[in-house]
Amino acid sequence: MIRHTMIHPSAIIDPQAEIAEGVTVGPYAVIGADVHIGSGCQIGPHVVIDGPTRLGADNQIYQFASIGAAPQDKKFAGEATELIIGERNVIREGCTINRGTAQDKGKTVLGDDNWIMAYVHIAHDCRVGNHTIFANNATLAGHVEVRDFAILGGFTLVHQFCVVGDYAFTGMGSALAKDLPPYVMATGAPAEPRSVNKEGLRRHQFSAESIQRIHEAYRLLYRRNLPLQEAVARIESQYGAYAEVRKLIDFCHQSQRGLIR
Numbered sequence: 001m002i003r004h005t006m007i008h009p010s011a012i013i014d015p016q017a018e019i020a021e022g023v024t025v026g027p028y029a030v031i032g033a034d035v036h037i038g039s040g041c042q043i044g045p046h047v048v049i050d051g052p053t054r055l056g057a058d059n060q061i062y063q064f065a066s067i068g069a070a071p072q073d074k075k076f077a078g079e080a081t082e083l084i085i086g087e088r089n090v091i092r093e094g095c096t097i098n099r100g101t102a103q104d105k106g107k108t109v110l111g112d113d114n115w116i117m118a119y120v121h122i123a124h125d126c127r128v129g130n131h132t133i134f135a136n137n138a139t140l141a142g143h144v145e146v147r148d149f150a151i152l153g154g155f156t157l158v159h160q161f162c163v164v165g166d167y168a169f170t171g172m173g174s175a176l177a178k179d180l181p182p183y184v185m186a187t188g189a190p191a192e193p194r195s196v197n198k199e200g201l202r203r204h205q206f207s208a209e210s211i212q213r214i215h216e217a218y219r220l221l222y223r224r225n226l227p228l229q230e231a232v233a234r235i236e237s238q239y240g241a242y243a244e245v246r247k248l249i250d251f252c253h254q255s256q257r258g259l260i261r
Contacts, residue, residue: 004021014035017034020039023040023041029047029049030048032048032068034051035050036053041055042059042061044063047062047066049068051068052083054083062091063094065095067095069096082107083097083098083108084107086130089112090114092116101125104142109126113130116134118136120137120139122140123140123142128145135154135156135172143161144158144159145163146163147182149166150168151170151200153171154173157174162176164180165182166247168184169197170186177191178259178261183218184196216238235252
């Protein structure tokens with residue numbers, strides 16, 4: 001199927017921007033220099049995209065979003081940092097996604113197939129994986145990592161340098177100041193672990209046996225009143241041969257800020 005490029009005459013596009021075939025740009029959008037927009041993207045009215053920014057194919061960006069603006073960091077001195085966005089992301093109204101800083105790896109990264117609802121903020125140097133869902137007004141401070149299939153409830157706040165594990169889930173209004181392990185559901189401010197995200201795991205075709213192993217590992221980590229190192233050692237001894245639990249064990253070993261407990 002041939003897709004035609006459609007750019008509204010009121011849009012302002014820098015001559016140094018690169019717009020692929022089949023892109024739609026709505027009224028009053030502003031696209032700056034060193035912006036590359038992949039094929040099939042839909043850029044809504046009044047969207048502002050600053051560079052350096054790279055968008056893959058088939059992204060949908062709704063009205064009034066600000067994409068690729070300079071980081072909100074007082075140390076930023078105009079370095080050539082960037083924002084990289086993958087494919088098939090939906091970025092709703094009023095979202096703000098900033099470029100990286102020289103103090104980190106110089107880039108903010110959003111993967112593929114993410115559903116980013118209205119007024120979400122993704123700060124400098126964040127790394128978001130694939131197939132995540134951010135509900136309205138979720139906010140990531142700088143240097144946050146959110147891994148695949150995680151879901152952040154509305155108004156979730158994530159402190160800088162925190163990591164949110166695969167398939168993790170936060171309830172509305174949660175505030176994360178430490179790392180949230182894979183599969184764990186958390187709510188509250190500060191956030192506390194509540195249970196395993198069993199329904200999310202079922203929806204992603206985890207077997208009943210895998211879910212049970214994850215639940216047993218969760219009980220060792222959170223319900224037996226064990227010191228963290230002992231809990232992780234027991235999980236490794238009993239379930240370390242299983243890939244789904246190995247993900248949890250490795251996360252615990254690699255955590256820099258410590259786990260919510």
